Amino acid sequence: MSIEFVDTKSILQSDGKIVGLGYSYWYEGPEDIILVRYNNNALSIPEFENQKITVYPNPSNGIFTIEREFYSEKEAYQITDVTGKIISTGELGDKQTQIDLSAAQSGVYFLRTSNSVFRLLKN
Numbered sequence: 290m291s292i293e294f295v296d297t298k299s300i301l302q303s304d305g306k307i308v309g310l311g312y313s314y315w316y317e318g319p320e321d322i323i324l325v326r327y328n329n330n331a332l333s334i335p336e337f338e339n340q341k342i343t344v345y346p347n348p349s350n351g352i353f354t355i356e357r358e359f360y361s362e363k364e365a366y367q368i369t370d371v372t373g374k375i376i377s378t379g380e381l382g383d384k385q386t387q388i389d390l391s392a393a394q395s396g397v398y399f400l401r402t403s404n405s406v407f408r409l410l411k412n
């Protein structure tokens with residue numbers, strides 16, 4: 290969305306929202322004031338929110354490799370079984386992280402990250 294103001298003023302609120310005030314150059318008169326509030330999130334970067342994660346091999350005999358497209362920050366993970374019992378927790382710290390489930394029984398497990406859930410099949 291694009292709005293053009295004349296004689297604009299803007300304020301950054303404490304909650305991170307931006308408020309803009311001005312008038313449109315298409316109109317004249319005191320009744321043609323424009324007030325706009327942008328609901329931005331200054332700490333949100335869409336490409337990191339939609340980070341691509343690949344898990345392989347899947348199924349596996351117990352060693353799974355997690356590969357992240359962006360890896361500038363550590364990301365917590367949790368592995369649960371089908372009943373919801375937590376099997377393992379940790380952090381994905383590099384572009385590739387290996388998770389060892391070789392001591393776990395064969396079956397279906399779930400890898401949860403901050404924005405994704407993956408089904409892991411252990412032979």
